[in-house]
Amino acid sequence: MKHIVDQERLAARRRALHQIPEQGFKEIKTQNYLLAVFEESKTDFMTIEKWSTGIVIFIAGTAPSKTIGYRADMDGLPVTENTDYEFQSRHEGMMHACGHDIHMTIGTAAVEYFAEHRPENNLVFFFQPAEEGPGGAEPMLKSKLFKQRRPDEIYALHIAPEFPVGTVASKPGILFANTSELFIDFQGKGGHAAYPHATEDMVVAASHFVTQLQTIVSRNVSPLDSAVVTVGKVEAGTKQNIIAETARIEGTIRTLSVKAMQEVKGRIESMCKGIEASFRCRTSIDYGANYCQVYNDEKLMEQFVKKAESSDVITFQECDKAMTGEDFGYFLEEVPGVMFWLGVNSEYGLHSSRLQPDESVLAPGASWVIEWLESRLNKNEID
Ligand SMILES: CC(=O)N[C@@H](CCC[C@H](N)C(=O)O)C(=O)O
Numbered sequence: 001m002k003h004i005v006d007q008e009r010l011a012a013r014r015r016a017l018h019q020i021p022e023q024g025f026k027e028i029k030t031q032n033y034l035l036a037v038f039e040e041s042k043t044d045f046m047t048i049e050k051w052s053t054g055i056v057i058f059i060a061g062t063a064p065s066k067t068i069g070y071r072a073d074m075d076g077l078p079v080t081e082n083t084d085y086e087f088q089s090r091h092e093g094m095m096h097a098c099g100h101d102i103h104m105t106i107g108t109a110a111v112e113y114f115a116e117h118r119p120e121n122n123l124v125f126f127f128q129p130a131e132e133g134p135g136g137a138e139p140m141l142k143s144k145l146f147k148q149r150r151p152d153e154i155y156a157l158h159i160a161p162e163f164p165v166g167t168v169a170s171k172p173g174i175l176f177a178n179t180s181e182l183f184i185d186f187q188g189k190g191g192h193a194a195y196p197h198a199t200e201d202m203v204v205a206a207s208h209f210v211t212q213l214q215t216i217v218s219r220n221v222s223p224l225d226s227a228v229v230t231v232g233k234v235e236a237g238t239k240q241n242i243i244a245e246t247a248r249i250e251g252t253i254r255t256l257s258v259k260a261m262q263e264v265k266g267r268i269e270s271m272c273k274g275i276e277a278s279f280r281c282r283t284s285i286d287y288g289a290n291y292c293q294v295y296n297d298e299k300l301m302e303q304f305v306k307k308a309e310s311s312d313v314i315t316f317q318e319c320d321k322a323m324t325g326e327d328f329g330y331f332l333e334e335v336p337g338v339m340f341w342l343g344v345n346s347e348y349g350l351h352s353s354r355l356q357p358d359e360s361v362l363a364p365g366a367s368w369v370i371e372w373l374e375s376r377l378n379k380n381e382i383d
Pocket residue numbers: 098131132133158179180181251252253289291323324325326327350
């Protein structure tokens with residue numbers, strides 16, 4: 001199959017989306033932009049419905065015996081863009097630094113294609129808000145709309161800066177980790193910088209805590225299991241000559257097993273008690289959004305690999321699991337399916353202010369998604 005989509009049209013769309021990154025559950029402009037795109041290809045066998053700031057599109061098949069699902073995430077990240085793009089983000093302090101602009105654009109190409117080539121089976125697209133947090137998948141799955149449109153299998157992609165354009169990579173079983181956000185507040189007695197003995201310094205307390213955290217992965221988690229504890233943000237104090245009354249750390253925990261997640265959280269709780277005793281302060285922990293692992297169905301993965309290996313538009317590569325998180329894992333808990341990486345060859349990685357996915361991925365990426373979905377929608381091809 002040659003590229004069946006128009007690269008330039010998709011690039012223009014991706015650039016438009018790139019300029020309007022919005023936080024989770026605030027994707028209003030993004031939703032409106034997508035709705036306008038879908039309105040142009042609307043047919044009488046296609047239903048377009050809003051869910052929160054997301055969109056669900058149902059394409060009724062000609063002779064359906066099942067429903068195939070596809071999901072694309074929509075939100076941006078609080079990152080100040082530092083690329084050399086002419087079409088940089090117009091939203092200060094926000095950027096599509098995780099490639100969701102590419103994910104959505106490829107999703108729109110698939111919607112347009114199947115609006116023109118009505119499939120035999122039903123097809124449902126989930127344009128999902130808030131993947132980066134607080135998590136749109138879980139509430140979407142609980143919605144009445146999802147229950148009405150529930151697919152029998154589901155697919156999604158994520159861009160991969162480290163793979164060349166034209167590469168699709170995945171693996172059976174666990175692909176992405178279990179995750180938990182981590183927010184800890186420290187509260188003590190602040191005061192004058194010249195009277196440390198009369199205060200409890202929360203800069204020192206939080207700093208000790210961050211250092212102690214590093215021993216969880218090296219000394220508490222089994223070396224045969226895997227975990228990550230990252231602190232991405234620390235905030236404390238008000239001025240250089242005032243001893244800080246409060247501090248806050250924000251981070252994330254990643255584990256391959258549910259057991260390791262419980263162990264890491266248990267250690268964090270014990271360490272907080274230790275910090276309270278040592279620094280005469282109070283701590284409070286909030287685990288924010290938690291995502292389950294992304295687990296690829298083995299049988300569907302086998303079929304995916306078989307199809308990918310015979311495709312002219314992409315090359316398949318088996319990859320290792322990663323400690324990234326994705327709330328698509330919740331879809332895969334409910335419905336069997338596959339998530340895969342799509343190479344975009346960027347020197348800078350996901351969540352970097354300099355991430356620059358190679359746009360030439362749009363046509364082959366969309367063609368592959370269409371080719372794969374078509375094989376699941378056309379009854380002659382399904383094993
Ligand atoms: C693919 C990717 O980068 N996903 C995010 C998911 C974030 C989950 C949650 N907000 C957390 O930080 O734990 C990731 O950071 O892996």
